[in-house]
Amino acid sequence: MDNTFINSVRLDSALCKGCINCIKRCPTQAIRVRNGKAHIVKRFCIDCGECIRVCPHHAKKADYDSIDVIEKFKYTVALPAPSFYGQFNNLDDVNIILRALKLMGFDDVYEVSAAAELVSELSRQYVAEHQDKKPFISTACPSVIKLIRVRFPNLIDHLLPINAPIDVAALQAREKAMKETGLPSEDIGIVFISPCPAKVTAVRSPLTNEKSEVDAVIAIKEVYPKILPFMKETQNQTEEISHSGKIGISWGASGGEAGGLLIDDFLAADGIENVIKVLEDLEDQKINQLEFIELNACSGGCVGGVLQVENPYVAKSKMKALRKYMPVAISHLSDTTVNNVFWEKKIEYKPVFNLGYDFMDSLEKMERATEIVQRLPGLDCGSCGAPSCKALAEDIVRGEAREKDCIHLLRDYIHRMTDDLKGL
Amino acid sequence: MSSMKLHYDVDNTDFTRAGEASSDTKKKLKLMGVSPEVVRKVAISMYEGEINMVIHANGGTIDVTISSDNIVLVLKDEGPGIANIDKAMEAGYSTANENIRSLGFGAGMGLPNMKKYSDEMNVKSEIGVGTTVTITIYNELT
Numbered sequence A: 001m002d003n004t005f006i007n008s009v010r011l012d013s014a015l016c017k018g019c020i021n022c023i024k025r026c027p028t029q030a031i032r033v034r035n036g037k038a039h040i041v042k043r044f045c046i047d048c049g050e051c052i053r054v055c056p057h058h059a060k061k062a063d064y065d066s067i068d069v070i071e072k073f074k075y076t077v078a079l080p081a082p083s084f085y086g087q088f089n090n091l092d093d094v095n096i097i098l099r100a101l102k103l104m105g106f107d108d109v110y111e112v113s114a115a116a117e118l119v120s121e122l123s124r125q126y127v128a129e130h131q132d133k134k135p136f137i138s139t140a141c142p143s144v145i146k147l148i149r150v151r152f153p154n155l156i157d158h159l160l161p162i163n164a165p166i167d168v169a170a171l172q173a174r175e176k177a178m179k180e181t182g183l184p185s186e187d188i189g190i191v192f193i194s195p196c197p198a199k200v201t202a203v204r205s206p207l208t209n210e211k212s213e214v215d216a217v218i219a220i221k222e223v224y225p226k227i228l229p230f231m232k233e234t235q236n237q238t239e240e241i242s243h244s245g246k247i248g249i250s251w252g253a254s255g256g257e258a259g260g261l262l263i264d265d266f267l268a269a270d271g272i273e274n275v276i277k278v279l280e281d282l283e284d285q286k287i288n289q290l291e292f293i294e295l296n297a298c299s300g301g302c303v304g305g306v307l308q309v310e311n312p313y314v315a316k317s318k319m320k321a322l323r324k325y326m327p328v329a330i331s332h333l334s335d336t337t338v339n340n341v342f343w344e345k346k347i348e349y350k351p352v353f354n355l356g357y358d359f360m361d362s363l364e365k366m367e368r369a370t371e372i373v374q375r376l377p378g379l380d381c382g383s384c385g386a387p388s389c390k391a392l393a394e395d396i397v398r399g400e401a402r403e404k405d406c407i408h409l410l411r412d413y414i415h416r417m418t419d420d421l422k423g424l
Numbered sequence B: 001m002s003s004m005k006l007h008y009d010v011d012n013t014d015f016t017r018a019g020e021a022s023s024d025t026k027k028k029l030k031l032m033g034v035s036p037e038v039v040r041k042v043a044i045s046m047y048e049g050e051i052n053m054v055i056h057a058n059g060g061t062i063d064v065t066i067s068s069d070n071i072v073l074v075l076k077d078e079g080p081g082i083a084n085i086d087k088a089m090e091a092g093y094s095t096a097n098e099n100i101r102s103l104g105f106g107a108g109m110g111l112p113n114m115k116k117y118s119d120e121m122n123v124k125s126e127i128g129v130g131t132t133v134t135i136t137i138y139n140e141l142t
């Protein structure tokens, strides 16, 4: 089994009622209800978190580490995502948060937004030097990468092959910690405070690097209630920890990464359905002349991640207020040595949606699926456990479902049987 | 030799629906494991043809035949026809009016693109009768 098909969205069977909310909303049709419970088809799942958002019974959960993981290391560094800053009311200085993280038990803090400024500079150079490959597609959102690798093979070459800010931050933080403490790498815990399960998967099963420098990923929504009491205390302290300005912090919301490139011809789309539309149009060459395409699976960008607390649009406006008086950027390549910058591995196309094992087999299956669709009622009611009649037909030819899973066909069948019996 | 046929009626009454036929074919080809490059060629040339039908010819029909050898698209309409096919095939030639140009079409690149992305292309047209464009794209089996 390909170990790159792990994901970080889980089902709590006890809570799942087997309703159709998640199967209908999953953008890659990765969920089926079988025997009254939802099942996630791992190879189709891109970790976007839509099912977590829509499940009315809270049966879909994100998998992440508990805050207690910090006990496992001699020395820990917290890496807050840029979008974390958008969760707080009336925050006028990010140092209040960074100091509070230290009071919570972390030994040091390294802002992902600081690494983001380095990535912005690197991207500017890369895009300018590789104009023949444009438009570039952003690669900071792991859900978007996962989507492209299973559905848009023609766009793989347009992916910006630069590590995401979290990966750059993790190595920077580790090197700094080792130098300052003299401890071996294994005693240092690099802990990411994440907006989403997609980032959890990206750490546990990286697609473009051999391994991740992040040791644990904890959720913003778990850190949030714990940090608030410490912020009262750190409000009046003076220690300056922050190393990022407007550009770095802006990465937390849609348009921020593109803004950091200082170019005009870009597009920024957010929300997974919108992202899919843009990718379809890009693939068909309906979008031309753009240099950069920023894509975020969540509405509003990372502020809309499922592990956030605040409404994404409110968070976005809070971040806008927060960065108003900040310098444009504080971290620069000229003052730092950055080592892990480019992807070690290329993304490989995974044709997981293929109906058959080869073309002829797929052709035959596609024809059968088309015939089956004609027999199905076309209600897309979801009672069979598949998101649409068409999806059920595809499941049938893949050998994963039966025609009588359609309750309407089953009912007709039962009527015919009883009529036959009456006639005896 | 087994093959699969798809038929689409392209309606010109709703502009927002233009592109539905090519997008459906693209989805199906992807599910069938057709090579990404071939899918791309089909999607681009079929979309151009579909748009031409909607813009210049009041809609029409598209028949797609998919086999292990090739993918054949027959785009047929009963529109006004093309007076000078050679001219129409030239890059940049367009009779599109201001209205259509404001929608982002009318660069005169549709037919040239269809030619570029197909392996064989044939245009038959008669004034007042209609136009039939036949496109063949070779299937590359891996």
Ligand SMILES: Nc1ncnc2c1ncn2[C@@H]1O[C@H](COP(=O)(O)OP(=O)(O)OP(=O)(O)O)[C@@H](O)[C@H]1O
Pocket (backbone or CB within 6 Å): B048, B052, B053, B055, B056, B057, B077, B079, B080, B081, B082, B088, B089, B093, B094, B095, B096, B104, B105, B106, B107, B108, B109, B110, B111, B112, B131
């Ligand atoms: N199906 C058709 N029926 C009638 N005329 C057509 C048809 N297809 C193309 N034409 C004519 O050929 C010209 C060139 O077509 P082509 O697709 O290359 O460019 P366009 O449609 O004008 O612009 P673009 O495709 O770049 O948006 C059109 O302007 C139109 O006059």
Ligand code: SF4
Pocket (backbone or CB within 6 Å): A047, A048, A140, A141, A142, A143, A144, A195, A196, A197, A198, A199, A296, A297, A298, A301, A302, A303, A304, A305, A306
């Ligand atoms: S947009 Fe941001 S929060 Fe949402 S899945 Fe992508 S990386 Fe995670």
Ligand SMILES: [Mg+2]
Pocket (backbone or CB within 6 Å): B048, B051, B052, B106, B109, B110, B111
């Ligand atoms: Mg055209």
